Amino acid sequence: xxxxxxxxxxxxxxxxxxxxxxxxxxxxxxxxxxxxxxxxxxxxxxxxxxxxxxxxxxxxxxxxxxxxxxxxxxxxxxxxxxxxxxxxxxxxxxxxxxxxxx
Amino acid sequence: xxxxxxxxxxxxxxxxxxxxxxxxxxxxxxxxxxxxxxxxxxxxxxxxxxxxxxxxxxxxxxxxxxxxxxxxxxxxxxxxxxxxxxxxxxxxxxxxxxxxxxxxxxxxxxxx
Amino acid sequence: xxxxxxxxxxxxxxxxxxxxxxxxxxxxxxxxxxxxxxxxxxxxxxxxxxxxxxxxxxxxxxxxxxxxxxxxxxxxxxxxxxxxxxxxxxxxxxxxxxxxxxxxxxxxxxxxxxxxxxxxxxxxxxxxxxx
Numbered sequence: 001x002x003x004x005x006x007x008x009x010x011x012x013x014x015x016x017x018x019x020x021x022x023x024x025x026x027x028x029x030x031x032x033x034x035x036x037x038x039x040x041x042x043x044x045x046x047x048x049x050x051x052x053x054x055x056x057x058x059x060x061x062x063x064x065x066x067x068x069x070x071x072x073x074x075x076x077x078x079x080x081x082x083x084x085x086x087x088x089x090x091x092x093x094x095x096x097x098x099x100x101x102x
Numbered sequence: 103x104x105x106x107x108x109x110x111x112x113x114x115x116x117x118x119x120x121x122x123x124x125x126x127x128x129x130x131x132x133x134x135x136x137x138x139x140x141x142x143x144x145x146x147x148x149x150x151x152x153x154x155x156x157x158x159x160x161x162x163x164x165x166x167x168x169x170x171x172x173x174x175x176x177x178x179x180x181x182x183x184x185x186x187x188x189x190x191x192x193x194x195x196x197x198x199x200x201x202x203x204x205x206x207x208x209x210x211x212x213x214x
Numbered sequence: 215x216x217x218x219x220x221x222x223x224x225x226x227x228x229x230x231x232x233x234x235x236x237x238x239x240x241x242x243x244x245x246x247x248x249x250x251x252x253x254x255x256x257x258x259x260x261x262x263x264x265x266x267x268x269x270x271x272x273x274x275x276x277x278x279x280x281x282x283x284x285x286x287x288x289x290x291x292x293x294x295x296x297x298x299x300x301x302x303x304x305x306x307x308x309x310x311x312x313x314x315x316x317x318x319x320x321x322x323x324x325x326x327x328x329x330x331x332x333x334x335x336x337x338x339x340x341x342x343x344x345x
Contacts (some may be wrong), residue, residue, distance in 0.1 A: 158294075161290065161293075161294075162290050162291055162293060162294035162297075163286065163287065163288055163290045163291050164253065164290075164291045166294070166297065167253070167257040168257075169298075170297045170298055173297065210257075211250055211254055211257065
């Protein structure tokens, strides 16, 4: 099974997510957590480009981090799946390793 | 090493200045015991301030500084209670510091 | 503050402090630390101005629910700033727009200023602390 990539920085303050997309292969999964959850929001115009670049990856966002920052699953871009901590654990178990883009 | 306040049936942990480590440990017995350790018997006037602080913290997540407490008490309970003389008589170790401690709140930010 | 900074009447000098908030809450400790500094400054009767720019505007986003991440939700504290006589809250217009946010999405009333106006305000301060 493919690699699970995690990013935890806001895409508006760092380019970690861009690097992650550039250096990963189609078929992998990317989980946005902590401040990276802003990257999953419809309200940020710049996110559309990132999501477009990730068409051939599976994208996930961590729900509790979204809620902490005052956003609901309805505000997440279609195609990005909201997972809870249990879902995070499942993703880790399903992939052969985890690469954190810290 | 943490200190503790000894209640009838259990102990609750406090920091080196006597503030509760875990805010959820608070009950009225904790306040009474802390006050008794300072040789103070809590009256309804004390409770008025303690309850006010608990409500303030629940609403704003802030242990108010003395100036803020005085002003807010004045707004809620009237000018005869919203002044430092009245509050210092109730809480001689410093109204904000001491009352926050009895109320199970953290030490007010900006207090030394 | 030292005695040497008191004026002839024995009054302490009031300085103009600006706290510049540029980080989102919870992911790092900066937002919470900045809030502490603001409350301390106000407790010492200093003239406090708060600026929220870049991801710092997210600190003021309504509806924060932190139970799931096991951290203290400190967002209600911004609503207590008025009690501390802190009324100068500025949000950078460009940052707000880039995030698709409007003033109605924020927990407290703020003044929205453009970056050019904010930079003028920044120059007028005695101390600027960036978080």
